[in-house]
Amino acid sequence: MKPPAFDYHRPETVDEATSLLDRLVDDEVKVLAGGQSLVPLMNFRLAVPQHLVDVNGVAExxxxxxxxxxxxxxxxxxxxxxxxxxxxxxxxxxxxxxxxxxxxxxxxxxxxxxxxxxxxxxxxxxxxxxxxxxxxxxxxxxxxxxxxxxxxxxxxxxxxxxxxxxxxxxxxxxVARPRGGAAFLEVAARHGDFALAGAAAAVTVDADGVVTDARIACASVAATPVRVPAAEALLRGTAADPSVIAALEAAVAAALDPTPELKTSAAYKRRTAGVLAGRAVRQAWRTAQNDLTTTRNGQAA
Ligand SMILES: Cc1cc2nc3c(=O)[nH]c(=O)nc-3n(C[C@H](O)[C@H](O)[C@H](O)COP(=O)(O)OP(=O)(O)OC[C@H]3O[C@@H](n4cnc5c(N)ncnc54)[C@H](O)[C@@H]3O)c2cc1C
Structure with a gap:
């Protein structure tokens, strides 16, 4: 399918782009970046902008x-x-x-x-x-x-x-602090598909491997991404041992209130996001520990 006709604008600076958006705002204007979401939407007539402001030439x-x-x-x-x-x-x-x-x-x-x-x-x-x-x-x-x-x-x-x-x-x-680790995990129907549920985790540990900072956010479990402070609080001050991870998984699941979708029930999303968060945290913590091991070896040498 081809999109409906539109006027195409190609600014070269941010000022030119924002002036165009200002001038055309009442006239169905859309920014075009990679086009990987907007162009399919236009092809399916789910978006019908009169003007496209293509920002790919804006070096800034x-x-x-x-x-x-x-x-x-x-x-x-x-x-x-x-x-x-x-x-x-x-x-x-x-x-x-x-x-x-x-x-x-x-x-x-x-x-x-x-x-x-x-x-x-x-x-x-x-x-x-x-x-x-x-x-x-x-x-x-x-x-x-x-x-x-x-x-x-x-x-x-x-x-x-x-x-x-x-x-x-x-x-x-x-910028991430030293002795940090990060991991992202998701479940999708096929490789490359959008997530049915996903979890992002970043941790920082101290010299003894104890978590000093933890960040956990879930994808595809609500209308927006969801940060889970209750699970982060459980992790701080621990060495991310299995009992903490089990409690963290339960805390993530309890914090979420997903809307059921065609392929996934709310219970599936809740449980999956909890497990993914637990695994992502363990993976992030192990990476942080590796940083730590490197530092210790360096000092010992
Ligand atoms: C087959 C397929 C599979 C995909 N799978 C995934 C996936 O698994 N996970 C995932 O996250 N995405 C997926 N995508 C979407 C992809 O990540 C897109 O790149 C992304 O969602 C939009 O980025 P874009 O640069 O292509 O934006 P565009 O399509 O150009 O724009 C998207 C929207 O953002 C607005 N916009 C763009 N840039 C700006 C800006 N700088 N300021 C203000 N508004 C702006 C546009 O006006 C439009 O409304 C998939 C796409 C396809 C075609």
């Missing part, structure tokens, strides 16, 4: 770098970059862990971080990552810049705090 939106302890990812950062960048792996390994679960490599080569977050599919992986990492989402419009905490960004299915004339320009996350 591309690239990623660490400055003063903060990793800044341009909105056009492709999923494949998240998966393969050594800078991202060192600064925010949870992105590296989650990105391979987004569709297939062709989709990851085109799809963007900004597009995934602005699209806000409840079954997407990356919204749960930015929530777990306490990311700040940076939006621009002709009115200026707005910095939105990830916790306030996702409103409900396919709906975010972005105004129709706002462009998501970047995502910022504090």
């Amino acid at each position: 939106l591309a690239g990623h770098a660490v400055t003063d302890g903060v990793l800044r990812l341009g909105a056009l950062t492709r999923h494949h970059e998240l998966e393969t960048s050594p800078i991202v792996r060192a600064a925010a390994p949870l992105f590296t862990a989650a990105a391979p679960y987004v569709g297939h490599v062709q989709i990851r080569s085109m799809g963007t971080l900004g597009g995934s977050l602005a699209h806000a599919d409840p079954a997407a992986e990356l919204p749960s990552v930015v929530l777990a990492l306490d990311a700040t989402l940076v939006a621009r419009s002709v009115r200026g810049e707005r910095r939105i905490p990830a916790a306030d960004f996702f409103i409900t299915h396919f709906t975010t705090a972005l105004e129709p004339d706002e462009l998501l320009v970047a995502v910022e996350v504090p």
Whole structure:
């Protein structure tokens, strides 16, 4: 299927893009990034924008770098970059862990971080990552810049705090501390499909392997990604031993209130998310321990 006719705009700067959004906001305008969600929606006539503002030529939106302890990812950062960048792996390994679960490599080569977050599919992986990492989402419009905490960004299915004339320009996350580990796990019907349930975990441990910081967020269990502070609290001050993990799994399941879907009941999602969170935490903790072992060996040598 082909999309209905639309006017195509290709700005080269953020200012040009936001001016276009301002001018066309009452006229059904949409930002085009990787096109991996928007174009299928247009082909199925589920989205019928009169104007597309293609931001792929806006250099300010591309690239990623660490400055003063903060990793800044341009909105056009492709999923494949998240998966393969050594800078991202060192600064925010949870992105590296989650990105391979987004569709297939062709989709990851085109799809963007900004597009995934602005699209806000409840079954997407990356919204749960930015929530777990306490990311700040940076939006621009002709009115200026707005910095939105990830916790306030996702409103409900396919709906975010972005105004129709706002462009998501970047995502910022504090650089991971030493002795940290991260893991993302999901269950999907087939490889590359959206998650039926998923869990993101990041932990930091002290010199004795005791958890000092824990972040757990679940995907595809509600209208938005869900952070689980009760499970994080259970983990802090422990060495993530099996009894703690069992309690954590139960706490995650208890905290969720999923809507049943065609292929999955609410009970299935709740239980699966709990188990995935427990496994992701163990995996993250083991990685943090490996960091620790390296440090100890280094000191011993
Ligand atoms: C077969 C297939 C399988 C897929 N599987 C998965 C999966 O398993 N998990 C997953 O998470 N995703 C999956 N996707 C979707 C993919 O991740 C998309 O890349 C992503 O959802 C949207 O990113 P995009 O850059 O392609 O955005 P686009 O499709 O270009 O845009 C999506 C929406 O975001 C808006 N938008 C884009 N960029 C900005 C911006 N900077 N500021 C404001 N608004 C913006 C657009 O206007 C549009 O409304 C799949 C897609 C396909 C086709």
